[in-house]
Amino acid sequence: MTEVHVRPTPTATTLSALADEVPPVQHRRSPWPDRRRSALKHAGLIALCVLMLYPLIWLLVSSFKPTELIFRDVSLIPSEIDMTNYSVGWNALQYPFGRYLMNSAIIVLGSLLGNLVACSMAAYAFARLEFRGRKLWFAVMLMSIMLPIHVIIVPQYVLFSKLDWINTFLPLIVPKLLATDAFFIFLMVQFFRGIPKELDEAARLDGCGHGRIYLRIMLPLSLPALATTAIFTFIWTWNDFFSQLIFLIRPDMYTAPVALRTFMDSTGASSWGPMFAMSIVSLIPVFLAFLFGQKYLVKGIATTGIK
Amino acid sequence: MSVVTELRRTARSARGEKGTPSRRSLRNGDGKAAALFLLPWFLGLGLITIGPMVASGYLSFTDYDLLQPPTWIGLENYTRLFEDPRLANSLRVTFTYVFTAVPLQLAAALGLALMLDRGLKGLPFYRSVLYLPSLLGGSVAVAILWRQVFGIDGLVNQFLALFGIQGKGWVSDPETALWTLVLLHIWTFGAPMIIFLAGLRQIPEMYYEAAAIDGAGAVRRFRSITLPLLTPIIFFNLVLQVIGAFQSFTQAFVVSGGTGGPADSTMFYTLYLYQKGFTAFDMGYASAMAWLLVLIVAAMTLINFFASKFWVFYDD
Structure with missing residues (x-):
């Protein structure tokens, strides 16, 4: 951070006054590790998002696969789009x-x-x-x-x-x-x-x-x-x-x-x-x-x- | 006000205000208008809620199968409760579920909320993605998915096979079936996470600034500012999640194919109640079971409220 504030040693009474004028206190660490930290954080979060959504996306993709493939294929990219499951499923029960x-x-x-x-x-x-x-x-x-x-x-x-x-x-x-x-x-x-x-x-x-x-x-x-x-x-x-x-x-x-x-x-x-x-x-x-x-x-x- | 704090406040003010005639009662009230506006709710309360509650109290002392009129049998249903090994088992299963799924889910929610807090880039995106499972998690479709994912040749085992590990049928093994349901509950941590996020936003920035100036590190700031100020919200989530978890039904029903199996290992209390009431049509026993559930849930809530005195910090 470029700004340097000269401030008196804070006491309880000056604290609240300070809070109004001082920008958020985050300027202790140098910017580089901060960036690496946040990159790590984003990587972790994205991995978690993938993990959370994996079953749902896999459900969607699998709905386009023939049944025997569902039990062999963990990938999220369908080899072909096959609507058979939809037409069969739509009419599989007593009513459409x-x-x-x-x-x-x-x-x-x-x-x-x-x-x-x-x-x-x-x-x-x-x-x-x-x-x-x-x-x-x-x-x-x-x-x-x-x-x-x-x-x-x-x-x-x-x-x-x-x-x-x-x-x-x-x-x-x-x-x-x-x-x-x-x-x-x-x-x-x-x-x-x-x-x-x-x-x-x-x-x-x-x-x-x-x-x-x-x-x-x-x-x-x-x-x-x-x-x-x-x-x-x-x-x-x-x-x-x-x-x-x-x-x-x-x-x-x-x-x-x-x-x-x-x-x-x-x-x-x-x-x-x-x-x-x-x-x-x-x-x-x-x-x-x-x-x-x-x-x-x-x-x-x-x-x-x-x- | 959240439901919980509101209840607390109502109880407190009812205790405090007694005896002092409020300004309200002296003024001309809106009694007639209120009666009109509340008419549907009063009807519902009487006919759909309280009436059936009374009836269920009565039925719990009878033998009733819906075809013959109920016959009074006194406390027999209740004594049967204590001798029913399957009921004891369903209680054990349900308590295990509640005491693991709820704390783990809340811990995940709190952890993620802390990670996402304070102007993280992409917050709306992460929030949406992490929240989506809690909207879908209660559906039959996701329960069906879960049954496949943790099946013997399901997604999990296909992954394990990639590493040469031979998995087992997680939902068909009595040792692990319940844990797949716990996992499903943890998966839906998005809703409490959003409540935590909103709560974190309410903590004034100046507290952190002041603490930082005083030289408090991140851990110290978390322990002395974030955590205490968040306790009312943790408490709110805890109370509601415990109440909700005791009533879980759909996932266990679908994942076990309606049986509560294998070997009654996913026989939630409500699932057993459903079987007794609506498969065996033992309505009297089911009613007694329902009242036991109310007692348990009420007791858990009271314990929560009582224990909250020791760890929940209220600013007001």
Whole structure:
């Protein structure tokens, strides 16, 4: 570093003053070992990235290989692009795989609607309304985030089978319409609290009721939180397996993950190729959500995770 | 506020504020509007969460197979819990999993977050790549992949063969099957890593500057600044990961082909619960199992909260 600061011996009282004027203290080592260190660091990180992604890329590449090659070839470069696995896999089960994707998509859409509407409504109440027992209900909501689903799934199954809802999408969608994904209530409460209260106070003075404040002020200003909710809902619902496995028993109602799993039961180990191909197909929507929604995903985890 | 700190704060303020009538209760509240806005949530809480919880409490004292009406058998399901060797085994498997997978995953997350912190070039790229597995890790597709990768003629053994090492069927050997699942969990360290990264960013730069001026080395700065200020976030991750890990299901289910095998070595508690409830339709026993799970998870969380007094540093 070229700059040399002449400074007095720091004492506790001068420290805070110093912190403002002194540039970050990093000028002890000479630049060369620093560069070598950082090169080493990058090399290590890149090696780790390759290791982390290797199985995924290998899955993708293998989905284009004939099955017998999958068990002989570790390389990430396919010798030829062969779509047979995809056409075989698509039609290997009782229904074409598109049907299962469609079923997954229906459940995702219902869950999106539920989480966006019902959770944001509840979040508005917790963030902005004064009512008796607010703290208590808020605590109940927080605890429900941590409640294991297993303690309610058995009676839920009994309830839904009494209602004749087994083998329909209702057990998977209706709870979402009733804001049972409390994690998103929490996420939106966090976001709403950051919106200046002056805005809704001004709106109130202009005669807006809570309905209009929620619709016209809070929601439009909360698009990032809504986007985060939408992307997480999409990915988690698409990946969900436990409840879909329990509530969807007839093959025509299977979702993509449940159908994938029957691949393993019905076809045995002989058809890894087609199974890999359909695995890739079922991962593509999640991957796209990741690709286009990264910013919101990262922000979402960070803001609900810290402070 | 994270869920955990928020809970802590709520509990504390509930204790402290008792007796003093708040300004709120004197003012005209928004009770009616709140009731409307919370209507879906209240319905869900009653019908989907608390109602079934009560029902499951009741069912745990009955013999119920879904076809015949439940018959009251008192504590029999609970006494069966203690005599069931497969249940004891599933607890052992689950605890082993939780106590290895969670700390290892968090250590990886923290280590990588520290490496990526403070203006490393290419941070967004590394962050994305390392985060991707945690989005895909819970899927059936990745579990299927795992089953192949650690199979007898899977990817791992093909690599080992390049070095002339004869591998074994990692998922079909009771000695190693569970560890492939632990590895899968560690592989998804990206999500807690992002929380750590965000936490590191919250530590004011001036602390480090001051310490550097005082002559503190890198190790000392880590031990005296970074680590203490990060403990609330480590705690948050720990609590949530422990709760989550006790409920792991998909990976064990798919990797073991739904059996929890070989030799019950991947029989997670939830997998056993699923088999009892939804394969054998022993709903009463499954309900008792579910309540035992709630007790265990609650106890682990309480222990965590209690132990946090000794190692978590709160700035406020």
